[in-house]
Amino acid sequence: MGSPSICGSLRVDINREATFFVDQRIVCPFSSKLSRLFGVMSASDARNREVVFGDFPGGTESFELVSRFCYNHGKVEISPTNLALLHCAARYLEMRHPVLGVDNLVTQTRKALEGMKDWTWPDLMALLKHCQELNLATTLSGSSFLEKCLDSVVTRVSSSGEQSPSPSTSSSDSSGPRLSCETKSNITHTDSLKSSFSQGTWWFEDLLFVDATVLERLVHSMITQKFNHAVIGKFLLYYHKMKTQFVKPHEKFEIVDVVVDLLYILERASVSCKSLFGLLRMASTLGVDGCSRMKLELMIGSQLDQATLDNLLIPSPAGMNQLYDVDLVLRLSTAFLDKAHSRGSITELKKVAALLDSYLVEVAPDPWLRPTKFLALATSLLDSARDSNDNIYQAFSMYMEVHPGLSREDRAKMCGALNYDKKLSDEAYNPKFPSRNPMPAQISPIPVNIKSKTGESEPHRKQAVQHTGEPEMDNEKLQAQLQGMQSRVTELEKACKKMQNQMGKMPKARAGSSCNRQRSRCTDKELVDEVVM
Template sequence: MEACCDLQVDVNGEETFLVDKKIISLYSGRLRKLFGKSAGAVDNLKVIFHDFPGGSESFELVSRFCYSSRQMEITPYNISLLHAAAHFMEMTSSVSGTDTNLMELTQKLLDEIRYWMWPELLVALKQCQELLPESNVSTVIEKCLDSLIRRLVLASETSPSPSISSSNSSACRLSCDTKSTESLRNGLFSRSTWWFEDLLFVSPSLLEMMIRSMISHKLDHVIISKFLFYYQKSKLPVASSSLEKGKIIEAVIDALCMLERSSVSCKSLFGILRVALGLNMSRGSRNKLESMIGSQMDQATLDNLLVPSPYGTNYLYDVNLVLRFIKAFLCFRVSKQLKKVGGLLDLYIAEVAPDPCLKLSKFIALVSALPDSARDSYDEIYRAMDMYLEVHSGLSEEEKMRLCSALNYDKLSPESHKHLSQNTKFPSKTAIQALRTKQCKLKSLLQASKDPKLPNGESPCALSKGKVKDEEGDQIVIYAGELDPMADNERLRAHLQGMQWRVMELEKVCWKMQTQMTKILKAKTPSHSSARSLPKLCS
């Protein structure tokens, strides 16, 4: 066909093509509409496209298709460009009485996507990604992703080899010359992760769509999470700007949120957190990350929690971040995890207590963050409070009382009770409270020894003797086990006499405690020595 070049087409400012107006407009509904509006014949026509999908390369392919009377071969390597260009040029009409047009031809090839090879799928998907977001290639993307992920699922269920044949998908096969195959042969990737390297080209904007497709095809969530962490570690070092890094992190976090919580590694989440702290991330993505970490607080370590405070603050560690973790944990917590997290938080509190810039309100918030049932003992909290008061010696009596109100005296050991009653850094009322708690415990023991029926329903006749020490170091006799009163009446009588004698001893101990409390009220004066280092108890 002899063609005359009577039309100039400027494609996105990249290149100007000289084409036959009649031939091009014969296939393009968009140009037919444009030329139909012009009055009469016009010489030296010029059309300028500013947003032609795929640019000059794509327009050249469309021109070849028009000039070759639809004989140009459409392959997986050019289908994305042709499909997008056909949409843009409105090449949806049949020509010369045929039933086919460019849109139908590309759709026909897409219908045979199960016969495509692995590298062909990757190239088509890459081209679609480059055409986003302006072009209408969603159909190609969906079909490529669907085919890719079906093969990944099939590969994980059958053979470790990336060359697959399935009776359901006929010629479902993968290339033997891809990077994934080389990685597999070199032992760099396991059977389930050989494809990680091949899919690193996926952009953050396409990542979510791909992960949703993986989930819908029931790919193992653990494998998906491993890919996301691998994706993050591989993409960040080559990102050109902080903005690009932020988009990568946000895309990974959004994708991880779609997975089962148990499939996501807590250690890896903290790795993302440390990277994210230096980036301008959205508040929504940061909240999602903190929520995921909080749900796995029982797997965290002290080192994980020791995150430096944000820029511009003067305290050492980011206490607010840990408080948000605890809040998230309490939304997901299981009772068996509570005490483990309680022990971890006690270690953290002891670590931040010597910080001279840590505000009293933040310290109290840490101590009170978990319910009382999270701790069997408050000894570690008492030691942390002792360190805090050592460093913050300028607190008022009222502030000290606020601090001590978070202390559960009933869960202090005898040693801590004794230390607290003599600790001049604590307010007098606190020491008195400790002594009263101690006295109440002794009275309870005294009452139990007088009662012929013990709490478990046993009688004194069913007890044998043992010894423990009270806070003052004195021995107190307790009884456990069973005796046979018929076999040894004399021994039983001796035990009862011993119990009566110990009751008298306990009454003397209570009297001594009351005397000590009176002395504290009258003569206790706090020490303000500042030359002393942290107390040995807290070191």
């Protein structure tokens, strides 16, 4: 701003980037901060005095603008490209008092900001970029300035409806949003937006430059102004898709984290279940956990009835042996039930039940899937939600075939989880699984103890037969067969006793032969027990 010999005043170091020589008699009246630092002093006293500003907003460019304002008697041309710089510099130097009968710089920038309703769309974008570069979201005054800018952006998008700004609306008497498309490049840019996006989303591409902090402020402004939540959701998903293509993993992590948090505050139906699963897969890959992961699962769970089987087949996290992430599906099921208890319908409940049964069929062949988790999946929804037992019956059959080493207790629990009274098609029937027909196969669900003595009451035995889940019309046949088997075992027991008595009277040489026959008969009895048990 001139040489020291001419100004004879102050040296102002701006962020160690450049030094300005200014006359303190000219700049101090406009700046309360500089006035406090130097007060009223003669030119000789002020010579070689220096002030260092290490955090001056906007750097040398904004200080040069402020200096011109002071040297031009409080007048400066304010435009979208310098408004943010002038406002921040004026706030920093405390330029809040009128001088020479003109408004101070803070007042002038505020008035210019209020006139944004008449700005063009590119001008609004230029201002928003400067706000982001100056990091206005970090200070109270800057945050207020940024919010006004964002409110103007949202108002412009809302008022334009489904139409993007066009060159024909740039006249001063136009009631629609005006756009400075005088140049050929601006017209070409607008046309490309129209061809690339649907009319309601023409602004998506223009706002991709905003960072995570500004994005949060933008979405909150949209929600405050009652913006369509479905459109906000589409924008956030588009933002996520485009911004995560060419950035490093830690930047992807931040983007996913912010986008999930913002989607969570929208109406649940504003984002499709398929899109949420896409986010979930990326979140899993990046290791996103904690609150954001929980929010994402709650969103998916609340609309689980819209999911498909492919959506659920997510590989198990690293370090787990099982093939699919069954724990995730259990959490989604719980989230759905929480929603269903308050506003769910029976139709949604049946859709989710059918989906989970299909999922059970897919995961049943997994040799590493523990029976406790398999059972938890099978019993996560009430049996009344199922119209058919075909899928769950098939899943149980497959699981038991793949896991032949299951304990008798686990087999009993699994069979007890089935409702045999529900209709089961002939195609789904597996002869190796406990069936509706008499004489259950080798993995009977209930250990009917045919060795019980005659002290057991008839109603007790009948109850045990019914517990197997067989249709009521077959109960009498099954009971008759069991009683027949019990009689046969009783005869075997008597034969064994008789042989034991005879062995005491036989010579030792023959005792060994009889003993072998006894073991053979007892083995037959044990085999019968094993089949029935």
